[in-house]
Structure formats: structure tokens, C-alpha cells
Amino acid sequence: MAGVPRGMATGGTVRANYLLRSLVGETRARVVDAWGRRGLPALALGTALESGWWSRRLQLASLQLLPGPGLALLRGRVHGRLLDLHDHPGLQLDAFGITLPVGVRRRLDALTQGNVAAFELLAVPSQSFAELCGLDLDRVLVATNGTDTRRIQPTPGAASEPVVSMVSGAAPGRGVELLVSAVETVRRELPEVRLRLALQPTGPASEAYLEELRRTTRERPWVSLERVEYEDLSGFLGAAALMAIPHPPHPYLDAATPVKLFDGMAAGRPTVATPRLETARILQRRDAGLVTAGDGIDALANAILRLLTDEALRNRLGANARQAAVDEFDWRIISDRLARAVLRTDPHQQA
Numbered sequence: 001m002a003g004v005p006r007g008m009a010t011g012g013t014v015r016a017n018y019l020l021r022s023l024v025g026e027t028r029a030r031v032v033d034a035w036g037r038r039g040l041p042a043l044a045l046g047t048a049l050e051s052g053w054w055s056r057r058l059q060l061a062s063l064q065l066l067p068g069p070g071l072a073l074l075r076g077r078v079h080g081r082l083l084d085l086h087d088h089p090g091l092q093l094d095a096f097g098i099t100l101p102v103g104v105r106r107r108l109d110a111l112t113q114g115n116v117a118a119f120e121l122l123a124v125p126s127q128s129f130a131e132l133c134g135l136d137l138d139r140v141l142v143a144t145n146g147t148d149t150r151r152i153q154p155t156p157g158a159a160s161e162p163v164v165s166m167v168s169g170a171a172p173g174r175g176v177e178l179l180v181s182a183v184e185t186v187r188r189e190l191p192e193v194r195l196r197l198a199l200q201p202t203g204p205a206s207e208a209y210l211e212e213l214r215r216t217t218r219e220r221p222w223v224s225l226e227r228v229e230y231e232d233l234s235g236f237l238g239a240a241a242l243m244a245i246p247h248p249p250h251p252y253l254d255a256a257t258p259v260k261l262f263d264g265m266a267a268g269r270p271t272v273a274t275p276r277l278e279t280a281r282i283l284q285r286r287d288a289g290l291v292t293a294g295d296g297i298d299a300l301a302n303a304i305l306r307l308l309t310d311e312a313l314r315n316r317l318g319a320n321a322r323q324a325a326v327d328e329f330d331w332r333i334i335s336d337r338l339a340r341a342v343l344r345t346d347p348h349q350q351a
Helices: 011-018 021-027 039-051 068-073 089-095 102-118 127-132 176-186 204-216 230-238 259-266 277-285 297-308 311-327 331-343
Strands: 058-062 078-084 121-124 140-142 163-169 194-200 223-226 242-245 271-273 289-291
Touching: 011 259, 011 331, 021 331, 068 102, 078 102, 089 102, 121 127, 127 140, 127 277, 140 331, 163 176, 163 230, 163 259, 176 194, 176 297, 194 204, 194 230, 204 223, 230 259, 242 259, 242 297, 259 271, 259 277, 259 311, 271 277, 271 297, 277 289, 289 297, 289 311, 297 311
Parallel strands: 058 078, 078 121, 121 140, 163 194, 163 242, 194 223, 242 271, 271 289
Antiparallel strands: none
């Protein structure tokens, strides 16, 4: 197994740390951290020499796209068994309005296509994601995102304050500005409402976005921008009355199953979400939150206000959310299902 990062700062790295744990246990696989351009060849050679398995075929499961030298190694005795394609780099850039130079984008798309072609099986977060990416569905194993219900626990009685919270990567296109405006609208009815934003920077452009957001919210003291480490996430979530996922309309976001959704559910907090396909399906099927009637400020504000002013509804949805996380969306359950799907005789079935 390769591509397991050391930190757990974003949804993708959280997934990478949990998703293949059961498969590792079943196969006693060697696990390595994320690699650079030479990492995969070194992994394969080192594994072969240390184990004396050079005469045997090596099976590789990867949690990230392989760079060119790694792809070149996937022949002969090194077999690409499973790739976790939890994001599609090109389509994700399109969703967030990021444009790359033509040559760079062409190489990125070719790298993604090369990885998809090189692996026997593809783990994806939803069926709609696989369809959006144009994947061969006979090779797809659906393994939704999830949460660690042992690490993230409900905090009884801690959500008495009218606090709306959001966890996200720090970047445009996540609906942060929409949420600020919606909470500002809610404050006309409930002036005590506060908004806490746990925004994780992912690079220089992300830091620049955060700085601009700090500037634009400086005159709104009821908005706080925070950096929350994963080990502190349970406390942050538990202090909220509700979570918000205000994703704007886009096919890529319709196909997403955001990790923050399941972490909020594990904390026993209901979620207010804009009507993105997969998020709405989960919230409605498990009766774990409210889906807005539209994508505008008023639609989001109305749903937030409804939950903040109805404690009984908030408590019921929060309890349903926690139960759903325990029953269905714990990483251990998801990881076990995926391991069984990969290892069974007929692997071309959903996990």
C-alpha cells in the first residue's frame, strides 16, 4: 500500500489514512508514506529485496496518482491492483474555477488517464463520481467517505449557543462567502448568532485567499476564522449548534461525499446543506439535516434559522446523524467492505 500521508489536514489525507487499513490487515501489506518521483520504484525494489519476493508478482494499492516513473514500473512483476481515485484533478480544478496553462492541463489529464488505465480496480467515493469521470463501471468499487466515531464524539449540552460552523479547505468555490451572507441575514432575527470557519490552507494561493477573507470579514466580529488540527476537530464540532455545507451548484460537487459531512454527523450535529446530489441523498435518507430549497442566500438563511429556533428538531436530527455515522459511515465499516470487495473472487462489485 502506498501514498499514505503523515498528516490528516484535509479530507483527502484523512481518507488516505483510513481507507485501506482493513486491506493492510488482511494482506499484511507494507505501507509507505506519500512519495516523490522516485518513491514508487524504490518501494518496489526495496520490498522485493527485503522479502526475497523478486520472483513473485507484487500487488500495488495506491492512495494517490502515481507520477510518470511509477506508472512506467507497473508492468511485469509489479501489478496495479487498486487505485483510490477520490478526486479527479482536472474536473476538480474546473469546479473551483482554476485555469491552468494549456500544456500543464494536458499533462495533468494525461497523467490521470494513465493512472486510471494502469490499475485493475478503482475505488471512488460515489457512483455518480465514477459516471462523471467516465470510468469503466465494471472496474469500480464505491467506497464513500466516512468518519472515525471513536475519535469524534458528541458533546452533550455543548451546543446551547447559536453557533454555525463550517470545515473546509481554504479556497474559493466552497461557498464560504455565501455562508457569511446567509448568517448575516439570520442575525437580523437572531443577533447573537456566530459563525466559526475552520479553514485549512493548502498552499500559497490558499493562504492568500485566507488573508483576503480576513480582510473582508474584519468588520464582522461575529465571524471567526480558525485553524483546527484533526485531533482537535471533535471539540470544534461539538461547540456548534449545526454544521453548514454551502457548496455551490456544479456537477463535480453533486458527486462529492465530503468528509466534513460525516465528521459533523459523528459529532451528533445536524447539517444544513445546499442541494448537492450526494450530500442531499445522505441527509434525507438518514434524516440527519436540512437541504435548502435553493442555492441563494435566503434559502440557506431560512434553513439555518429554522434549525436554530427549533431545539427539538435540532436534537432529533443530530441524534439521527450520530446513529448514521456509527451504523454506516465509520471508516472501519467502509474499510472492511472495501477489503472484502478487493479480495473476493469476483472483485467487480461495489464495496
